Amino acid sequence: MPDIQQQADEKVFAGRALVAGFATGSIVFSDTALSFWGGVDSRTGEVIDRHHPLSTQVLTGKILAIPGGRGSCTGSSVLMELIMNGHAPAGIVVSRQEEILSLGVIVADEVFGRSIPVVQLSEDDFAELHSIPEVTLIGDKIIASRIETAPGFDAADRTYGNSIALTSRDWSALNGEMGKAVQVAMRATTRMAEIQGATELIDISQVHIDGCIYTGPTSLEFAKRMRDWEGRVVVPTTLNSISVDQMRWREQGVSPDVAGPASELGEAYASMGARKTFTCAPYQLSSAPRQGEQVAWAESNAVVFANSVLGARTAKYPDYLDLCIALTGRAPLTGPHIADNRRASLVVNVSGFVSRDDMVYPILGYHIGKLVGDEIPVVIGLETWKPNLDDLKAFGAGFATTSGSPMFHIVGVTPEAYSLESIVGSKIKASYEICPKDIVADWRKLNGSSVDAIEFVALGNPHFSFDECERLAALCEGLAKHPDVKVLVTCNRATFDRASAANLVGKLSDFGVEFVTDACWCTLAEPVIPKSVDTIITNSAKFAHYGPGLTGKALRFGSLADCVAAACQGELKPVCPTWD
Known part of the structure; x- marks a missing residue:
């Protein structure tokens, strides 16, 4: 490391390099955490979370200073897309241990040879950045000024696994004796373990992969490379929602230019041995883990449900680390995997x-x-x-x-x-x-529109369950849908088949409900959501939050009964609820 203090008279902050590197530029600062999925456009670098203080700002080439990520595990995928298309921040500064964004950088580095620095500061030092216009990131240091070169710094000097108690099989994977895909997977896993402070890896029993969501060409290229490097999952592995309904996209009017890459991405993961479950609610499947079972799940709502409601044990795994763990069967022993940490x-x-x-x-x-x-x-x-x-x-x-x-x-x-x-x-x-x-x-806040007219009802984020199909059918019974309102439910294939067998799909179809499987609301756009639609109502807080940025539409939030009323009337006056 060069003598940084001699390069500038400005203040130098000592931090922790989550991903070592060099970057310089102007700061974009917020004390509010940011989800890159649903919060940042993967093509342009614009902040599209309309509820975030940085909304509309473009992060390209800037030093982004945020407390950390939040929300979706797919943030790692969005950041990797930005790194590869040239619209990423030049560097990222956080105030807490950041894993989702760091993993996106790590995989870009290991698979594509591209990287940006990520540095963690103390909360007090981070707060000082609010009043500093430009900084330079060099390794674990942040200088309060712009420096164009970093003599003597080389981020490529890296070792793997030296701080972790690895088994002989782990070392074989790390040394490439089990193939390139497994080697890349173990490298990413050990680098993440070091960030997390884990000293050993554990065996896990199953994986749920969130990285099968198409965020751009890099997400597909990653899966194809791991497949072509002969990657194969070694534990039972389920797949999250993808970006299209594989079975119905043609009749839904989705362009082959959109459906083709999204479907190809799902097939690439399936070719590595993952099951085509295509659901953001894997806890609805018969393979859901038991209390105390050590698993590796990605998809933010699924992680929270698995830990909280099922009592299974999983960290909040970023996209791509999920596949790495599926290929090795090994995960860092940290976070909610440890009883005291729960x-x-x-x-x-x-x-x-x-x-x-x-x-x-x-x-x-x-x-x-x-x-x-x-x-x-x-x-x-x-x-x-x-x-x-x-x-x-x-x-x-x-x-x-x-x-x-x-x-x-x-x-x-x-x-x-x-x-x-x-x-x-x-x-x-x-x-x-x-x-x-x-x-x-x-x-x-979630009712971003005050207009009464509603043209679209979005249900199933996360995926609708069988019981919700029953409840919706009961609410719709004897009613007529307004001809100008579209009602769409997303669910997994297993739920759809069960609801079909129980004639719930038939009853709801008679009312005018349409179903989409495989995809969910965080990935659907035109023409599934028609261009003519101005206002969408949903009973999902998640979609009400992300929807404005993802769809460009106004969102209304209500109960399931409100959604049915809007479907029948074509309008619904926003009446503030009273629960006291």
């Missing part, structure tokens, strides 16, 4: 709800996610609510949208929180009180 550090007391509908759960999860950041909360006050699995799915999806945390606990509801004392850690960092008026502001 304890709550925050307490959230919910009170004052005299009445409630199915809007409460997604908004409550969304609100709590914003409060906790990366910390694990335990929620009290819901012991008598008796939420069902779909309520917990909606809560978890909202929570995963605004939080970087891998899980939550609800006393008397989730399996590890049979009492408050059983799940809190040695030190509670903070306690929060939430009453109905606290989440009304989130309801208003």
Whole structure:
């Protein structure tokens, strides 16, 4: 490392290089975490999260300073696309251990030989960047000025696995004795383990891959390279939603230019041995893990559900690390894989709800996610609510949208929180009180349009369950859909087949509901969502948050009953809910 202090009289911050490198440029600063998936355009580098303070800013060539990522595991894929198409930030500075974005850089480095630096600062040093216009990143240092060259610095000087207790098989993989795909996979896994501070790897029993979502040509090229390098999964592996309905895209009017690469990406993963489950809700499958089972799941809502509701153990795995673990069967022993790391550090007391509908759960999860950041909360006050699995799915999806945390606990509801004392850690960092008026502001925020007219109803983010199909059919019974409103449900193939056998699909089709399998709302666009549509209503806090940036449409948020009412009337007056 060169003597950086001698190169500038400006202040030098000492940090931790999550990915070592050199970059210089002007700062784009925010104290709000950012999800790159749904938050940054993978083609242009523009921030498209319309609820984020950096909305409309272009990150290309800038030094992005954010506390860290949040939300979707696909952020790693978006960042890798940006690195490869030349629209990435020049470097990234974070205030907490960042894994999703770091992994995107690591895979770009290992597979394509392209990289950007990622440096972690203390919270106090990070806050100082707010008033600094330009910085230079060199290794683990940040200089408060622009420096065009870094003499003596070489990010290519790297070793693998030296701080981790690896087995002889791990070393064989790392040394290339098991093929190039496995070698690349083990290199990425050990680099991530070092970032996480893990000292060993563990065997895992199954993987859910989120990296099969098409984010651009690089996502496809990655899968093809790993396939052509003879990659093959060594544990049971399921696939997340892809970007098209493989079986119906032609009748839906999707262009082959869009459907072709997206379908090819899913096939590339399938050719490596993964199952064509194509669902963002793998917990609905018969292969869902048991309590205590060590797994490696990606897809933010699935990770949160697996840890919180099923009691399985998984970190929040970024896209591409999921495939790496599937190819090796090995994952870092860190985070929620360790029992003590699953304890709550925050307490959230919910009170004052005299009445409630199915809007409460997604908004409550969304609100709590914003409060906790990366910390694990335990929620009290819901012991008598008796939420069902779909309520917990909606809560978890909202929570995963605004939080970087891998899980939550609800006393008397989730399996590890049979009492408050059983799940809190040695030190509670903070306690929060939430009453109905606290989440009304989130309801208003998610209702980005005040117009009454609604042309489209979007259901199934995450994927609709069989029980939700039953409930929707009951709500639609005896009613007539407005001819100018389109109603679309996304679900997995297994749910669709089961609902078809129970004649639910037939009943809903008679009402006018259309179904899409394989894809979900975070990947659907025109023509599935017609260009003529101005306003969409959904019962998903996740889609209400990401939808404006992903679709360019105005979003309304409501209960499932609200969505049916809008489908029948072609309009719905936005009436603020009262739960107290």
